[in-house]
Amino acid sequence: MSLIDKLKWRYATKKFDHTKKLSAEQLDSLLTAVQLAPSSYGLQSYKVLVVENPEIREKLREAAYGQPQLTEASHVIIFASETTIDEALVAKYVDNIVETRGIDREHIAGFEQTMVGTVDRLSEDQKITWSHKQAYIALGVLLTAAADLGIDACPMEGFQNGKFDEILGLKEKGLTASVIAPIGFRSADDDYSKLAKVRKPKAELFIHI
Numbered sequence: 001m002s003l004i005d006k007l008k009w010r011y012a013t014k015k016f017d018h019t020k021k022l023s024a025e026q027l028d029s030l031l032t033a034v035q036l037a038p039s040s041y042g043l044q045s046y047k048v049l050v051v052e053n054p055e056i057r058e059k060l061r062e063a064a065y066g067q068p069q070l071t072e073a074s075h076v077i078i079f080a081s082e083t084t085i086d087e088a089l090v091a092k093y094v095d096n097i098v099e100t101r102g103i104d105r106e107h108i109a110g111f112e113q114t115m116v117g118t119v120d121r122l123s124e125d126q127k128i129t130w131s132h133k134q135a136y137i138a139l140g141v142l143l144t145a146a147a148d149l150g151i152d153a154c155p156m157e158g159f160q161n162g163k164f165d166e167i168l169g170l171k172e173k174g175l176t177a178s179v180i181a182p183i184g185f186r187s188a189d190d191d192y193s194k195l196a197k198v199r200k201p202k203a204e205l206f207i208h209i
């Protein structure tokens with residue numbers, strides 16, 4: 001199947017087959033794709049939680065307006081933005097660049113200053129919004145990779161962020177929930193899988209200049 005055929009195959013899964021679990025390899029491939037997602041400056045100002053615990057998932061389902069995917073999918077992926085985006089976060093990233101690429105810190109002092117300047121210019125709210133945007137890019141990569149691997153997923157923002165933060169202890173971890181994606185395998189009787197995709201016609205969606 002081509003990538004386009006796989007993107008046609010994928011859909012926001014409403015009903016998962018709760019008896020089917022991702023193998024460790026499938027989960028690892030998906031998480032590797034998420035790890036490779038691009039982000040502004042490469043800062044990756046978010047963390048990704050992989051939730052399997054059934055009791056916690058029951059609570060999350062309640063905080064997601066009872067949506068069944070929370071308990072029926074194989075795993076629930078939660079993208080959570082960092083709440084403190086500061087010079088220390090930038091410095092940690094710079095440490096990683098220095099180590100990964102084996103370069104002197106002075107070589108990228110200008111880059112570090114640029115990043116610090118960007119971060120310092122933003123208000124606390126703007127920082128979180130910026131961080132949420134990065135998390136959504138990672139979500140997009142997850143959805144595409146899942147389609148490629150024949151894994152079903154449902155992107156979801158229909159949940160109460162504050163309650164998710166509470167249930168998962170995110171505040172204490174310096175995080176806040178951005179967006180989530182239960183992943184697993186579709187149930188044979190999920191009627192949504194049979195519906196035609198509704199998308200804007202290309203002539204309406206694209207503007208060629």
Ligand SMILES: Cc1cc2nc3c(=O)[nH]c(=O)nc-3n(C[C@H](O)[C@H](O)[C@H](O)COP(=O)(O)O)c2cc1C
Pocket residue numbers: 010011012013014067154155156157158159179197
């Ligand atoms: C950011 C985002 C949030 C969404 N939230 C929900 C949700 O809470 N519950 C749900 O069932 N579907 C949710 N969806 C799925 C969309 O309704 C679905 O992607 C859209 O209708 C297009 O259909 P398709 O993905 O099946 O092609 C969400 C999708 C996105 C991208």
